[in-house]
Amino acid sequence: MKRSNLIAGTGRSVGLLMARMAVRRALRECPELLYRTAYILGAELPNDVDTTLFERAFELEFQSHAPDGPGRTTAPEFHYFIEDGGRERYRRNKPFEEFSLGKSITENQRLIAIGTPKHPLSEAFRTIAEAIVVVRPEQRHLQAAIKIARDFHLSDEIASELITSNISNLSIAFRGNRPLDAALRIINALGKAEQTAQPIVDVEGNAPSLDDIAGYGEAKSWGLELAQDLRDWKNGALQWSDVDRGVLLLGAPGTGKTVFARSLAKSCDAHFVECSLTKNQALGHLGDMLKGLSKAFNEARKNSPSVLFIDEFDGIGNRATLSRHAPEYATQVITGLLELMDGTEKRNGVVVVAACNRIETVDAAFLRPGRLERIIEIPLPDLQARKAIFKQHLQTDPPETILDEVGLLTEGCSGADLERLARDCRRSARRSGGTSVGRHVLNVLSDQFLKVPSSQLRRNAVHEAGHAVAAYAIRGIVATELVIREYFRTTNVAESRDGGYTVFSHDHSSFQVRSDYEDRIAVFLAGHAAEAILFDHPSDGSGLVAGSDLERATMIAARLIASSGIYGDLVFRADLTMAQLKRMVRDDEQFAKSCDLVLKAQMRRVRGLLASNMKQLEDVANALVKKGRLSREEISPLVQSNTNTI
Numbered sequence: 307m308k309r310s311n312l313i314a315g316t317g318r319s320v321g322l323l324m325a326r327m328a329v330r331r332a333l334r335e336c337p338e339l340l341y342r343t344a345y346i347l348g349a350e351l352p353n354d355v356d357t358t359l360f361e362r363a364f365e366l367e368f369q370s371h372a373p374d375g376p377g378r379t380t381a382p383e384f385h386y387f388i389e390d391g392g393r394e395r396y397r398r399n400k401p402f403e404e405f406s407l408g409k410s411i412t413e414n415q416r417l418i419a420i421g422t423p424k425h426p427l428s429e430a431f432r433t434i435a436e437a438i439v440v441v442r443p444e445q446r447h448l449q450a451a452i453k454i455a456r457d458f459h460l461s462d463e464i465a466s467e468l469i470t471s472n473i474s475n476l477s478i479a480f481r482g483n484r485p486l487d488a489a490l491r492i493i494n495a496l497g498k499a500e501q502t503a504q505p506i507v508d509v510e511g512n513a514p515s516l517d518d519i520a521g522y523g524e525a526k527s528w529g530l531e532l533a534q535d536l537r538d539w540k541n542g543a544l545q546w547s548d549v550d551r552g553v554l555l556l557g558a559p560g561t562g563k564t565v566f567a568r569s570l571a572k573s574c575d576a577h578f579v580e581c582s583l584t585k586n587q588a589l590g591h592l593g594d595m596l597k598g599l600s601k602a603f604n605e606a607r608k609n610s611p612s613v614l615f616i617d618e619f620d621g622i623g624n625r626a627t628l629s630r631h632a633p634e635y636a637t638q639v640i641t642g643l644l645e646l647m648d649g650t651e652k653r654n655g656v657v658v659v660a661a662c663n664r665i666e667t668v669d670a671a672f673l674r675p676g677r678l679e680r681i682i683e684i685p686l687p688d689l690q691a692r693k694a695i696f697k698q699h700l701q702t703d704p705p706e707t708i709l710d711e712v713g714l715l716t717e718g719c720s721g722a723d724l725e726r727l728a729r730d731c732r733r734s735a736r737r738s739g740g741t742s743v744g745r746h747v748l749n750v751l752s753d754q755f756l757k758v759p760s761s762q763l764r765r766n767a768v769h770e771a772g773h774a775v776a777a778y779a780i781r782g783i784v785a786t787e788l789v790i791r792e793y794f795r796t797t798n799v800a801e802s803r804d805g806g807y808t809v810f811s812h813d814h815s816s817f818q819v820r821s822d823y824e825d826r827i828a829v830f831l832a833g834h835a836a837e838a839i840l841f842d843h844p845s846d847g848s849g850l851v852a853g854s855d856l857e858r859a860t861m862i863a864a865r866l867i868a869s870s871g872i873y874g875d876l877v878f879r880a881d882l883t884m885a886q887l888k889r890m891v892r893d894d895e896q897f898a899k900s901c902d903l904v905l906k907a908q909m910r911r912v913r914g915l916l917a918s919n920m921k922q923l924e925d926v927a928n929a930l931v932k933k934g935r936l937s938r939e940e941i942s943p944l945v946q947s948n949t950n951t952i
């Protein structure tokens with residue numbers, strides 16, 4: 307092995323040198339891949355080590371052999387398998403984002419997937435991979451790495467003991483000129499610290515009880531009541547028909563629905579059965595899918611009381627929205643599952659907890675009494691919950707001021723995001739030899755959160771103030787909350803575009819007249835208008851993406867014109883589904899032009915209105931820049947003073 311070649315890019319990091327040697331050894335099994343410009347490779351690591359070292363090692367190895375030589379620009383794309391076993395989730399350096407494996411492969415042919423014992427390569431990946439290699443750093447690699455980095459020989463005896471240590475701990479311990487005995491002490495201490503660092507749900511699936519988890523709002527109080535009901539049912543004090551038999555948890559990925567279901571089972575002293583629809587679907591046949599579901603119900607019945615968790619419930623489909631071409635089996639699966647829930651065989655003692663992201667995707671029949679009779683939304687954690695979740699995953703008590711900082715910066719983060727942040731902080735502390743974790747939290751925060759520049763902050767405040775002032779001037783409505791984002795996560799591109807938001811309480815009127823539509827359009831366009839007035843040019847912040855002000859205003863105009871019967875034509879052109887309206891705007895030029903006319907008229911109107919309420923606009927914007935968030939009580943006097951209305 308050429309030493310010079312090995313050292314290039316690795317510096318004197320013992321861990322990276324070892325990873326490099328182990329990767330080089332593993333790639334000998336498939337030498338041809340090194341010279342290819344496209345490959346799909348699976349790498350199995352022996353334990354849940356710091357995978358970034360191995361990523362770097364693979365990169366360096368492919369770079370040094372590449373046909374286009376060192377400096378090759380396209381590095382491999384790395385994928386990880388997260389969550390347990392069969393759940394087909396992937397991530398590329400961004401945890402908890404789902405990627406389609408198929409898409410990654412066609413778009414990026416240089417793909418290396420990393421599997422670890424906890425998160426092994428999926429069967430699907432194994433089938434398509436061109437090679438699967440095992441990367442296992444050996445004792446001789448450790449000895450060679452120490453020789454290169456520190457120029458001394460590590461005895462066989464010590465090396466055989468150390469080779470079982472976490473590779474990144476070896477890097478930390480042998481950094482700089484630390485003498486051997488100090489390095490050994492550090493490895494020992496880091497190893498112990500890791501043993502005590504238990505994830506919230508461990509490998510065996512043990513979870514904390516409901517009392518010990520934070521951030522679940524209504525779900526938690528429902529769960530605690532259910533626990534009491536199940537106890538009463540067990541003691542014969544309550545009939546099964548009086549117990550809630552099912553719940554649908556609604557929440558974004560990573561809000562902790564799985565953790566909640568496990569904690570619920572623990573608090574209810576109930577058996578936990580998990581059933582993933584996509585896992586059963588992967589088996590391919592209708593029979594297999596129903597068999598998987600019915601097996602789960604049987605296990606739950608046999609061990610009752612039990613909590614039967616059905617994850618990714620969206621996967622089952624909704625008969626109201628299934629396309630005409632959906633396979634017949636989709637309907638059969640729905641009916642099959644309904645039968646299992648109603649139970650010709652009784653399901654006494656089995657509480658079904660289903661989880662999904664959006665309610666529209668769930669067939670209404672599942673929501674009837676006796677089935678998933680309750681729908682509970684799992685919100686993103688609030689300030690207090692964010693602090694508590696972060697602390698729980700940090701596994702140590704940082705100073706309160708630091709926790710406050712974390713709580714403030716992480717607005718909009720899910721439990722999973724907070725877990726990742728805490729993990730990054732622990733890793734950073736570990737790498738520097740386990741010194742004060744507080745300082746590392748601050749370092750990681752400053753790496754991962756960027757302050758919005760003050761000029762941008764002011765523009766965002768003016769934009770939100772535009773919505774608030776217009777809503778009051780047009781409809782006499784005071785916004786409930788105005789927020790501008792002072793930081794955004796460097797790992798989240800969407801956030802860097804999302805400068806803030808304005809909240810209005812919902813208007814529940816069932817029928818609307820033409821001016822209702824127009825007023826709503828004007829309020830949506832008011833952010834853009836306010837920017838145009840105070841900065842000469844508006845930014846593209848109102849448009850570009852789905853969910854933006856422009857998209858929402860356009861959709862209202864499209865609804866008004868397409869089929870409402872209150873704007874010119876009486877003709878009914880399309881249903882009110884967003885998808886259909888969007889297609890019409892995109893494909894029917896004449897229709898798009900009509901929408902644009904409505905939008906332009908409202909833009910003129912709202913610009914005029916804001917121009918005659920400049921003081922209010924400035925006052926709200928200034929207060930928002932100062933405080934970052936304004937409540938209804940704070941907004942009210944600012945928009946109400948001498949407002950010109952129409």
Ligand code: ADP
Pocket residue numbers: 506507519520521522557558559560561562563564565566661695698720721722723725
């Ligand atoms: P979901 O099922 O909603 O996608 P999970 O339950 O799988 O989310 O949560 C993903 C990870 O995020 C979990 O491993 C857990 O550690 C962390 N997490 C999410 N919510 C919380 C919470 N409220 N408290 C503690 N950890 C949480």
